[in-house]
Amino acid sequence: MSRFRSLASAAPVALRGVALGVSLLVAACASPGAGLPPLPQTASSTTTTYKLGPGDQVRVTVFNDPRLTGEFRVSDSGVIALPLVGAVPVVGRTTTEAEQSIERALRSRNLFNDPSAAVEVLQYRPVFVLGMVERGGQTPYQPGMSVLSAVATMGGFNYRAIDDYVSITRLDQNGVPQEYRGERDSLLQPGDVITVFERRF
Template structure:
């Protein structure tokens, strides 16, 4: 190989070595403030007014089902809290458990977010409403010394059930079940 070809090849190789991981990922779409949709592993408190025997805390199954005494199984996964409340009331009315049932459902524990990569303590962490990529990294002990701090990867399962990976800045709002990956920076 001639010296000229080597001189042309070297910048291309150096440029390829300098690319940052995850830079080619699509940007995470801006989060819309929509009603939260329940999912597997969410824990809810169901309050049936005028009957404390039916009130309690329940975990949504892997199949998205909420099993309640006397009511039976309710599909809760993918539905909002008000939708689940109305469904429980409708089942109670159909079964003549109450003439005019009133039910309240509150999420008491969301499914976790996961933080991986160049953080001090990667793992599973409780989701909190309004959690950002940066606050998830903070609960994982913060960036370690090798971390790329400009952006992270967020893997999210869409409504179609497929996981997709996106590039996100530190202010990106997370959703329960998201996986945040902090890349290693290139020196």
């Protein structure tokens, strides 16, 4: 009888151990990135809401002065270097806001009383594709680019890839990286970092 009571008292402990083991096994088998928040819907990067970032190539036109007109790259520090003016901060600003920054810089240096500038994006900063693709790296951003089209430029998914969703890291309005879950048809923005997860067989 005492042996029976010992076995009976040990049973709940054993069951708890089995339950814990099953929980750990389920957690280990959970798909990577499954708990990420969904990628928020945002306006197209071709609209006037697009904010400039390092690596963007822009054309600046200062009317009535060809010396200040040309093509410039937004530097890693977030500025463009204009002749006669110097560094003008433009990172995180729309093209309209960048135009206003340039006009203020021209007035502050007494180059114009009433300057008029125009800024146009010629080439967006690239998208980066990492993880389980045939070859990782960066690819030029094109308006309307989706996850699938970006991955295709990297040779496609490899045989170990989870190919129905990815991780997308994107800077928020404050310049802080945020990680989201993106689908195959999710639209990208310049500077996005795609990570393709490895399938657990």
